[in-house]
Amino acid sequence: MELVEHIGIGLTSALTFQNLLYCFIGVVLGTMVGILPGLGPVATIAMLLPATFALPPVAALIMLAGIYYGAQYGGSTTAILINLPGESSSVVTALDGYQMARQGRAGVALATSAIGSFFAGTVATFLIMLFAPPLAELALKFGPAEYFSLMVLGLIASVVLAHGSLLKAIGIIILGLLIGLIGTDVTSGQQRFTFGVPELSDGLGFVTVAMGMFGIGEILANIEHEQTRTAVVAKITKLMPSKEDWKRIIGPILRGTTFGSILGILPGGGSLLSSFASYAIEKKISKNSSEFGKGAIEGVAAPESANNAGAQTSFIPMLTLGIPSNPVMALMVGAMIIQGIQPGPQVMSEQPALFWGIVVSMWIGNLFLLVLNLPLIGMWVRMLTVPYHLLFPAVLVFCGIGVFSLNNSEFDIYGMALFGIIGYVFTKLECEPAPMMLGFILGQMMEEYLRRAMTLSRGDPMVFLTRPISAGMLIVAAIAILAVALPALRKTREVAFQE
């Protein structure tokens, strides 16, 4: 069977000593940044990007992937123990997880979170193995028209699914699109919004913007709050869930995994959306819905499974189409380009060891994480005692070095600082930076594909409707717009995102 063969290729590649080592480093780093509030996987991956140049491609990508899903495990630890979500995707976990901890069930909550994450990670890995090959096959038929329509669908989906105000979501995405326009126009060579600054002629670097918005911005927002560190970390006594607990978590884990896997594939999706959506659904359908917010174990199991499933399935569009569905995936695309690999449907057939190696390493990484997070939990918690006045300056320095080393240009450091301030303003205005990054990345690609499709069709816009795949995606996008516009459905959306 082909699947067995693929797993075989993946195992051979992932089980070399070097790749195991980098997988381990990746998940340890991921757990670390997941636990530490104010430092997320985006900033971490951005900082390490230039350093991965020295590594072989497989090891580099395995490590970076490990940081992303490792952060999903780490984020839940602090959410449960001290009600401080280390990652935005763990925000909902804190709702019930912390209550469980206060009732002396911290161990059970942590175990539930790790077990749910591990199960979801395993399922998601298999989903990638099953669905990536046919998707890559389909992607080879994608021309500029199909890519353009897919991105239209992606941007609209991310508006519809973004939580909070619809108006803000649209505004943020358009801001991202506009920032993405800075630079030289690919077709005509015209300079746009560069104001004669040569450094702007290639546009703003993705890493510069991402590190500013996610790294510096978060730190600024964190400094503002007086750090109330709960010195009394809940004592962890019993780890294993009881028989009764098992009965209650199996359903939520299965549902969380399902929703997470689906939402992860969508552009704009990934772990954050998955965890919010699955918590909302679980709260609706659970028999114990009255317990939600007061320490319901379902409220930990569902979002924790969902965020890990979503984190992993978001690799599917990146690995098969070369399209990043969230900022972390955009950085992975950058990492592949640094290694001289052009992301796209060819990667799977031309670099099978790389492709299957990454996929299999995800499962191995999840296994590492299970071990790291259950028996060694005490060690990680102690990390929270690192004082912020030491941590934050160190992070700033690393961000500075990271962004400088991409082009050896101080211009990028100023750019990062500027976006740090913008990121801080964003948090003040309760705007999410992720949709802006999506607009920033997809906007440039969309324009390119639009114009390329129009060039190839000699200026006939009907090309988007006469090609069936493209037409299909535009229809789905139109339905999504209608759905948000309908008052009844809009209400449901608001309710769903109220958590």
Next chain:
Amino acid sequence: MDMIRYMAALVAAGFLLVSTVGHAQDYPARTISVIVPFAAGGPTDTVTRLVAQSMARSLKQTVIVENVGGAGGTLGAARVAKAAADGYTLLLHHIGQATAPALYRKLPYDVLTDFEPIGLVTEVPMTLVTRKDFPARDFQELLSHVRRNAQKVSYGNAGLGSASHLCGMLFMSAIQTDLVTVPYKGTGPAMNDLLGGQIDLMCDQTTNTTGPIRSGKIKVYGVTTHSRVPSLPEVRTLSESGLPGFEVSVWHALYAPKGTPRPVIDRLVTALREALRDPLVKSRFAELGTEPVAEAKVSPDTLRTFLKSEVDRWGPIIRKAGVYAD
């Protein structure tokens, strides 16, 4: 950990840059940095890293490679043009050095007078390739098909001023037919679309095309060099096939800032020659589908003359096509 070593190198480089300037006799007394005006990981970066490593052995000094990308290589070149002329900051640039004066109207340096040429490094051949189901058995059929369907045949390139753009302009002017030009951001996405059959034609470096040609994923109709390419011996040159004098290569060369003392330049020429004789460099170049230039071409005078002739050659073609990058 790599990150730490990496940072240590950066810090060390910083300190060395501010240390005192030595005399030409003791050159090289400290770390030399070679600026690549492109991002890490590209073909020019790879070539530079290979050569820099080998030159370091010959100069008995550390040679670090710095990527200063942006604005088609002009940002990196501008930095070297303004650097101290002591032989500790060098530039490794490709054919873009010769096309920049025509592409950029506001270039902050003069490519002919602001640099001391050291020598040519390699001339990467280019290939004329098509999607694998392109309906032409040989170059003659390709020509007649292209001429008959000029409005339908699409030609991809890696963006303004890229080698594939230059080669395409030269090709269209040689066959006196305008094709539908489809620009991409970089050679990778363009190659992806050629592999997927979205575009018809492309002219790209052997570095990128040799693999897909050998595996039959794209078709090749000719190489753009004076003589056939060792890695693709069965492929005819375009000159042979009826476009006499059609020669393009992505040549790479090493430069120092204007006014670098002669003994320093001589020392660098020797080191570059030794590097290009290095079997390791030769074998890695072969993997990339290229080879080092003949030793006679590794000389300041040859490079000076060659650069001038390339500037004169591309200027009119670029101006005629009316393309500018600023």
